Amino acid sequence: MTAALPSSSHPTTPPSSADIAERLKASGVRVTEQRLAISRCLYSGGHRHLTAEQLKDELTQQGEKVALATVYNTLHQLTRAGLLKQIIIDPQRTYFDTNTHQHHHFFYEEDGHLEDIPNERIAVRLDHDDPQKAAGPNGTKITSVDVVIRLQRQD
Numbered sequence: 001m002t003a004a005l006p007s008s009s010h011p012t013t014p015p016s017s018a019d020i021a022e023r024l025k026a027s028g029v030r031v032t033e034q035r036l037a038i039s040r041c042l043y044s045g046g047h048r049h050l051t052a053e054q055l056k057d058e059l060t061q062q063g064e065k066v067a068l069a070t071v072y073n074t075l076h077q078l079t080r081a082g083l084l085k086q087i088i089i090d091p092q093r094t095y096f097d098t099n100t101h102q103h104h105h106f107f108y109e110e111d112g113h114l115e116d117i118p119n120e121r122i123a124v125r126l127d128h129d130d131p132q133k134a135a136g137p138n139g140t141k142i143t144s145v146d147v148v149i150r151l152q153r154q155d
């Protein structure tokens with residue numbers, strides 16, 4: 001089970017540390033000082049897409065001393081707990097998304113910016129199946145479809 005953190009429906013009231021600690025616990029993540037600092041930074045307002053390096057920089061700016069390896073471990077742990085979604089753009093670039101609902105992305109190649117595309121704006125069809133019920137090959141089941149549309153600005 002996943003317990004989604006408050007999302008952009010309450011952009012002006014970031015969750016308190018106590019709220020965040022509760023969510024971590026409810027999702028089976030043991031709460032430590034560092035995980036809490038990382039989560040506070042992640043869930044500080046609205047939906048965010050961040051790489052581990054960007055998050056580490058933000059933490060450093062806030063005076064939190066957290067090793068990059070710890071940031072990585074925590075991000076992967078939160079992903080496994082269903083509190084983050086991982087978006088792999090290329091082998092060198094993985095973003096972590098605080099919006100865990102099914103949705104897609106525009107990716108701006110110049111500056112690496114990611115923007116959400118609501119799920120209902122993209123229809124993916126596999127053969128003639130109803131996309132909701134589509135079966136994968138050899139008796140497999142499709143668990144998710146993640147579309148990344150890569151964009152370049154035109155002059």
Ligand SMILES: [Zn+2]
Pocket residue numbers: 047049097099103104105115116
């Ligand atoms: Zn997103």
